[in-house]
Every structure is written in C-alpha cells, then in structure tokens.
Amino acid sequence: MEVDFSLAKGHMMALTGPSGAGKTTLLRLIAGLIHPENGRITFNAERWLDSASRVHLPAQKRHIGFVFQDYALFPHMTVHKNLLFALAQNQSAEIVDDLLEATGLSQLADRRPAQLSGGQQQRVALARALVRKPELLLMDEPFAALDPEMRLQLQDLLLKLHRQHNFSIILVTHDIGEIFRLADQVAIMETGKITQFGTPSQVYVADAEPQGLSVYGEVLTCERQGEMLAVNAWIDGKIRRFMIPANLESDMQPGVTFTLNYTANNAEIRIIDH
C-alpha cells in the first residue's frame, strides 16, 4: 500500500473504491490496529506512527473512535453497559446519558445488542465510539447494511453529532449519495493507492461532459388541459406527472413507452413503442 494524504481538522473524508483496494486496511492502520512496514502518521502535530524512529502509538492512546462494519458490540453487555465500558478513567458518566439521548437510545438502554435491529445496533456503535470524545472518528461502511430510509436517518444523525462535537471523520463507503451528502473530501482508492482526491464535485463532476438527462417511461394517462397535455407516466418505479404541448396528443397514448431527453437548451420526447 502506498498512500499519502492529509485531512483538515473537523472535516469529513469519504474513502471509496473497489473491494480489496485497501480501504479497511488503511482505516486499521490509522487506528493503530495493524502496523505498516514503513510509514508516518501525524495527528495535530502528535506523532502516531513513524517507522523511521520506531514510534508506534498503540490504538488505546490515539484519540480515535472506530465504528466497525459488524458494529462489534459486546454481546454480554446491555446498550448502557456497552457505552459505560468505553468511559476513560475518571471520565464522568454524564456523557453516556447525553449520547443515549442524542442517538434516541434512552428507551433501549437495558437491552442487549441481540435484541436490537440493525439500525439500532448501528446507533449504539456510533454512540459508543463517541464516548471518549475522539478527535477522529473512523467508520468502516457503517450504513451499508441498512435500508435506504434508515441510512438517511443515520446520516442525518451523524451530521448532527459532527456539527455538535466537531470531530474529523474518515468514512469508508460505496454510496455516492452518501459521499455527496456527508463528505467534504473524497479519496478514491485502487489497489492500495489513492488515485483521486478532492471535493466530491471536483472528483466526480468537474471533468464530466454535460450530457443532459434522459429518462425512460411508460404513459399511464394523458388528458388535455387547455393548450397543454397532462401526462401521468410510470418512470423509475414511480408515477410522475408532467405537462407537454398539446400537439403531441396523438402520440402519447396510454401504454406508449418513451424517452424524455433533457439538455441545457432543449427538451425532447421520443416515442419508442406504441
């Protein structure tokens, strides 16, 4: 692996790329869970790793929180105890209650992980990782196993907590929507190297030629409203309603499939099949 990057304090970075590219390995290196042959990691001017001078700060001493892909909740402890376990010596337990509250887990505090849904387990993992007030939160595909609605909820929760506590985040994800929603920066990794790095717009959008938008649909109903036609069509698994000029009435009959092409200076309907 050959990786070189820096992340501004309080920023959120998404790490993405094909499976086997080394994303999880990089996360574990930063956490201090594995040791590289050569390398240097500094965090806020603190040396975490410097193989040249044999500095290797153990995971326990790096100010990190780690959210594991399988959540890694302790099965024999309740939700509450999972969070209490994370307390540092002499740290007040107040933060545990605050985090339970913030993540909506107060009602579930006495349950064991096996009695929770995936989304709830994910919240526990997130809350537990924040107990020690980490300055850097490492997350390995935290929302991958959740349904889309739950994913959005938890992304919002993460944004809220991030705003409140202002820790930096490195997040492994395959979800482009998630990258745009959450990340200030994105790094694309391929076979152990970061091949692209920048803001999501720089990485994904800037170089792309404007191609416009093309959707495919099927007409359900079509009714005349003055000079226009109101079309109800089945597009992308949903019923969409839009207006088109009345002169297309003879073509846009129920059952017809069409493509709607939209570019900067033109909109065009093309009939595929009557």
Place this chain on the structure above:
Amino acid sequence: MGIDSQPLWLTFKLAGITSILLLVIALPIAYWLVFGKFKGRGVVEALIGMPLVLPPSVIGFYLLLAFSPSHWFGAWIEEWLGLRLVFSFPGLVIASILYSLPFMVYPIRAGLQSLPVSLREASYTLGKNEWQTFVQVLLPNCKPAILTAFVLTFAHTVGEFGVVLMIGGNIPGVTKVASVAVYNEVEALNYPAANEYAMVLFAVTFIILLLVYSINNRLLRVRQPA
C-alpha cells in the same frame, strides 16, 4: 453403602483441585496460543495434545522417573518445598494437571478463536488494554467454552486410572482413588463392591455432563440474535 467411601471422596477432591488449578493455568496458555506472536506454536500445541494420544502408562512412567527423589527434579522439589511427589496426593495433582491439559486448553482456545476479531479491536479503540479486554470482553463471551473445558477436565480426572496407578500407587486415603478401588475389588473377586464404586462414578459423571450440556445449550440460545 457397604463400601469405603474414602476413594470416592478422594477422586472428587482430586478432580476438583485439578480442575481449578488447571483453569488458572490454561487461560493464559490458551490466550497465548490464539493471540501470541511467536514461532514454534505447533510444537507447543503438539506437546499439550500428547496426553490425548499417549498411553497413560507412558506419561505415568516418565512422571514417576521425574518425581523420584533420585532425579534432580524430584530432589529439588523435596529439598525446596519439602514435598515428595511420588506416591503422594500433591504428586497426583501435578500428574493430573499435565494429563488433563488438552481437555482444558483446547476448548478454551476454540472459544477464543471463535470470537470476532472486531470485539478485541473495539475494546482496544475504546482505550482498554490487553488484560482489561481479556477479562471484561473475551472471557465473558467464552463462558460456554470455559464451562465445557472445566467439566471435561473434571470428568477426565475422575476417569484417570493409568497415570494414578503409576505414580500414586494404591495408598488408602492418600492415592487410592475410586477407579483404582474398582480395579482392586475386581482383582479380589469382590464384584458387588466394584459395582458400587462403578455405579457412583457412572451416575455422578453422567449427571455432571447432562447439567453442562443443558446449561450450554441455554447459553448458546441466548447468544443467538433475536
């Protein structure tokens, strides 16, 4: 009961002491086998497993030699601890510990290996050291394995015969355990007495194993996700 209960009492005392001491010894060994970074792990594992395959008389023979006061080890123990290990109860305990080592180490090792790596790593990232992680995270999640190991060791020690005979002999109240008593009674053609010892051993070990498996099934069921 027409038989002398002393051999039975001695058997369970030996099994209890052996199991408790062995648990203390086996936990670090199992941890070291699973998580330790060293070469020659295979050699250590093979040595621990030897009692599974060697005839008890072979182990008993070498222990007899080592424990004897004419051997440096036996002489050293006798000089420094005032203990004579041949034909004595402490000798039986040490021999039983060696003889039952795999029955304690292997299940605990398997239990530790079956835990997800992320549990240990999560504990480290939460600032806990190896010891705290072992005691508070790993061990509580290996309860079924530890229970199995303890009981297998206990039952295996109850069932010891060859090693005991080699290094303990047959001294009433000191080294004459139930399995040896059965053998003696049969040699004396006293079948009813042999039967009584045998029945007690059979019943007690059966009940212990039954308890363990039902407890373990319940523990494992609790760990299944809802």
